[in-house]
Amino acid sequence: MKYDLDSKFVERYMKQNGKQVNKKIDKAIEILKNEDTEELKKKLRNVDLEQLNKKIDEFDKSKLKELNIDLDKVKSRLTQKDFEYMEKLLGKDGPEIMKKMKKMLFD
Numbered sequence: 001m002k003y004d005l006d007s008k009f010v011e012r013y014m015k016q017n018g019k020q021v022n023k024k025i026d027k028a029i030e031i032l033k034n035e036d037t038e039e040l041k042k043k044l045r046n047v048d049l050e051q052l053n054k055k056i057d058e059f060d061k062s063k064l065k066e067l068n069i070d071l072d073k074v075k076s077r078l079t080q081k082d083f084e085y086m087e088k089l090l091g092k093d094g095p096e097i098m099k100k101m102k103k104m105l106f107d
Contacts, residue, residue, distance in 0.1 A: 019054070021067050021069060022067075022068065022069060024069070025069065025074060029074070029077050029078065029082075030083065031043070032078075032082055032086065033082070037089075040089060041089060044089055044090065047092060049091070049093040049097065050093070051098060052093075052099055053093060053094075053096060053100070056097065056100045056101065056104065057100070059104060060104070061104070064104070071105060074105065075105050078105075083101075083102065085100050086098060
């Protein structure tokens, strides 16, 4: 019985977390599309890019699916120009981070 409660808790947590992640993804794409450079730069200054790079390695399509992230929706909203813009904003770590993100989305 305890296992069932634990698994239900984990499932509920993952769904809630997935909704938050989806909202953050939508917000990030919205900022990117509006090309509000200053707001985006401000947010990126608060991100440890080395940690982000390592965190991306922890994700794969199955984990994204667990979080209910609709990869097709994300892919449909991003263009090559968006990836190039993000790469530029991310600085020296940009090429590596964007390569991993593209691999996660398109492979």
